[in-house]
Every structure is written in structure tokens, then in C-alpha cells.
Amino acid sequence: MNWFDKLLPTRIRTDSSDKKGVPEGLWTKCPGCGAVLYRAEMERNQDVCPKCDHHGRIGARRRLDLFLDAEPREELAGNLQSSDPLKFKDSKKYKERLSAAQKATGEKDALVVMRGQLKGMELIAAAFEFKFMGGSMGSVVGERFVRGVEAAIEHNCPMVCFSASGGARMQESLFSLMQMAKTSAALNRLAKRGLPFISVMTDPTMGGVSASLAMLGDVNVAEPNALIGFAGPRVIEQTVREKLPEGFQRSEFLIEHGAIDLIVDRREMRDRLANLISLMAGRARPV
């Protein structure tokens, strides 16, 4: 306590340790247009900027929460964990990276899969958690995705996946590369059963995830202005030694080049996907 505080009578003295400041995160700045926005308003708006429509990145649980009906919901294969087959270690042990990511996100790995409903239509929905090691795909992500596809086959319902990933998880080396083949093979089975797969690519969807399950939708959807591609822009710049054009590898670039079917605003995702699914199932449009 400094001398000035000591002069004050105890009644009006405030201990600096329980002094209330401005609460953290009450305000937030839009990365798109720089507007300063009230955090609660952003949340009400599904993390889409009300000024410029910038789609902020959101976590896997929030994504599924926004997308699925409130109930029923059942998480699939939630207990799976990587067994670190290579005892991988770079500057840090893979095991340590995993537990740090688990602590930071509350997830066991980078994909959450749920069986639930969309406007009363049963489906399986999966979402990547980008904050879990960049949403990278290793053995657990691959297995959970496949369990989701198998559940869709078992319950004769569609599969929807929201991707947000930097690609394959290096720390599992060839095991993670093989998840590309594994998830694609599972989707082949789903297609043979005549069940739809809708892939929604969100910012960012790159590398091994983009080059497997994400591009294999019967309908490929993207959120506005999401970065979607095989090689990262920095790698391409180093290879071709030229500046990349504005908007390169963004959703609008992809739709122009014929890689995706449509761009859907997050706030319309439930309506539009429900319509698509009902069209594919030959059912009336759900309300």
C-alpha cells in the first residue's frame, strides 16, 4: 500500500486487488472491418459482424449448437484419444501438445460428432475445432468422422460436416495421411447407400482435410470469404515467386472456378441446409 492510500480512511479505501475494471471481452473488434462491437451483440449474431458480414471463426460445440435442434443430441465416440503411435517429439512432446490443447479447448481432439436433428429431420453432424492444434486431422479425427458416417448408414440419415482445419496432423505422420484415405472410403460407402453428404467449408479448410472429406460433398457449401485450398498461400508464393491475386483461395474464388456449389451465410445455414436435405430426400420443406 502506498503512502497516499494510507492517508485515506478505511471506509473509502479500496483494495486494488478487488478493484473492478472493465470486464474482459465486453467489446470486440471485427477482424474484417475493424468496427468496435458489443460482444453480446456479436454472439447474438452468430459471430457474424453486423456491419460487414465478416464470418468470425467459431468453435465446434458452438457450431453444432447453432446448427442442430435443441434436442435430441447425442455425441458419438467422444472418448477417443490419440495414442501417440510414434512417441513424437519436436521442440515439445506431442503428448504435451495434446494435453495443452485439451486444456485450452475442453475437447479431447479436433472433431466433434453428434447425432441429432435439423428441423425434425434426423442427421449426423460433425464439426472441426480449429483451436485444437489447428483443427488438424489425426487418427481420432479420422475415426470419429468414420463413426459418424457409419451411424448415418445405420440410421439411414444424411451426414453434414463443418470443416475448419489446417490439414493433416504432422505429429502422427503417415497415420494422419492415411486418414484422408479412410474418411474418403467411408464416404464412398455412404454414397453407395444413396445417403447425402453435405460438406460445409468454413475458414480455413486447407491441405489434407480439403483434399479428402471436405471436397467430397454431394453438395459443397462454403461460408463467405473462407480460405479454402490445397496448398497454403505462403507455400504457393514461395513456389511461384509472385504475389497472389486478391481473393485467391477464398469462397468467392472457388465458386467462380466451379469447386463449390454455393456460398451460404451462417445465419441462414439451418434454413438452407434443411431445404437442401429435404429436397434430396424428396420431402416437403420443413418449417
Place this chain on the structure above:
Amino acid sequence: MNLNFLDFEQPIAELQAKIEELRLVGDDAEINIQEEVERLEGKSRSLTESIFSKLNPWQISQLSRHPLRPYTLDYIAHIFDDFEELHGDRTFADDPAIVAGMARIDGRAVMLIGHQKGRDTKEKIHRNFGMPKPEGYRKALRLMKTAERFGLPVLTFIDTPGAYPGVGAEERGQSEAIARNLFEMAGLKTPVIATVIGEGGSGGALAIGVADRVMMLQYGTYSVISPEGCASILWKDAAKAPLAAEAMAITAEQLKKQGLIDHIIPEPLGGAHREVEAAARNLKHALIEALDGLAQSPLDRLLEQRHERLMAYGAFTGE
């Protein structure tokens, strides 16, 4: 320094140079140096044996990309008869980084598909250093479908640093081309045998690598990212590539131990490039054996087993 020898092979290169020198001297000298040449050759052989008996993953990674290493077309010339190369994806272009066509092995008709690198600068550029673009993968898929229609087994040869990271490749859907191949190969109604003959670089390799048998030449490598790429991301320093090569388990021996490949094809002493014919013989033998093995299974069983193999990839705990 002899550029046809890698760093760790330099002692062998020096001995070889000495032997060459003696031979030249021997031609016009009175004395008989035959004995000395033989002695040095023996020494060179045992030196090679000793160096090659304890190669580390980084050295093997360098061998897999050795400038003299045989490429797909070299093996095709040595192993197959009546090769008819087929070109193009029917939509955009022919990608010289992937060669494909029908041929006979031991009298049996097959479809061949492989990455192709170039030997000299001009050819390297023409082949884009063995890095395919979407049209390459689409050509491969088109010909796999042709093979399916005519009941030809598909033999693929993997040897690429990876799919090409370029503007045009992205515009034409590099991701989709790779994904589509993975999707289609999983259900292709004909036997598929994939062999890593050199460098198995990530998704660009896997895009022709979904198979009923996955084999690797002894000094091939197969990984999710190059050791240099991994080192520059995780160690923030590409010079740490030897550490990354070690950590990622990229050699045939390590991958066999992990159950990710089925068979290792031995290479001649010093690597495939020292005796191309012997390497090709070993590869041919392994291919015929794999073809014979797969010919036994009826098609639906083959497809079920392929699916089970793909579903089994992964290492995790907990239910």
C-alpha cells in the same frame, strides 16, 4: 566432390576414384596392378556394406531422392513389355508428371500409373519435378476407370515430392482431384497394387496410393510432409530436417513395423541406382507375387478387404 554420390557416400566415392585412377595407370604400366585393384574393390564393397548397414532416416530420405535413382519409366522399360502410353484427362491437358498406360508383365495385361521425375534440367521442368497438377490425377483416375472396365489390375508407382502448389493447380481444384481419387480408388472394382519407388510425398502420393497391397522399395520414404517442411514448421528451421526425418518414421522399415505397408522390396547394395537391372528384377518379382496373391480373391471379397484395411488405419485409445 562427386555429385553422383551423397555426402555420406563420399568415402566410397574416393575409393572408386582411386580404383579408376589405378586402372588408367595399369593400362600403360609394366607392373601388374590387377591385384591392387581387386583389393581396393573388395575394400570399397565392404565399406559400402558397412555404411549401408546403418543408414539413418535422413540418409534414406536423401537416397529416395538420389539424382540417379530409377524413375517410373526406367522400371517400365526394364519390367514390362508392349507398353502403350496413354495421355490426357480429356478435359484440360496432359500432365507429364504422371505417366500412365497399358502394358504386359509376364504375359499379363495391366494398367500402369506412376509419377515421373525428370533426369536433366530440361526434362525436370517438363515433368514439373514429378509434382502433378489436377489434370495428372484426373488422367490417373480416368485410366483406373478404363482398367476397371476391362478387368486390368492397376499397378501404381509412387515417386513425388507432392502435388504441385501453384496458382493454376488451385484454380483447377487440386484438392478435389486428390479427394476424388481417394474416394474412387476405395471402391475400384479391380485389384490395385501401389509401390513407393522413391519419394512418397503426402497427399500427392496417396492420390494414386489407395491399394490392396502397398509395397515400398527398401530406400523409399513415405510421409505426410517432407522432412524439410516438417522441420521448418515444428522446429522453425529447415536445417533440422534430419531430426524431423527421424521423428516422423518415414522409412520402409519403420512403416512396416507400424503396419502401414505390407512388403519391403530389397534394393541392391548401394541403392537401386547402383544396379538398376537388379532393382527392377526385385520389383518385378514382388509385383508378380502380389498379382498372383490378389488374383485368388473374388472381387467382392477384395473390395471388402480393401475397405477393412482402410478403416483400420489409425492409432487411438478409449471407446
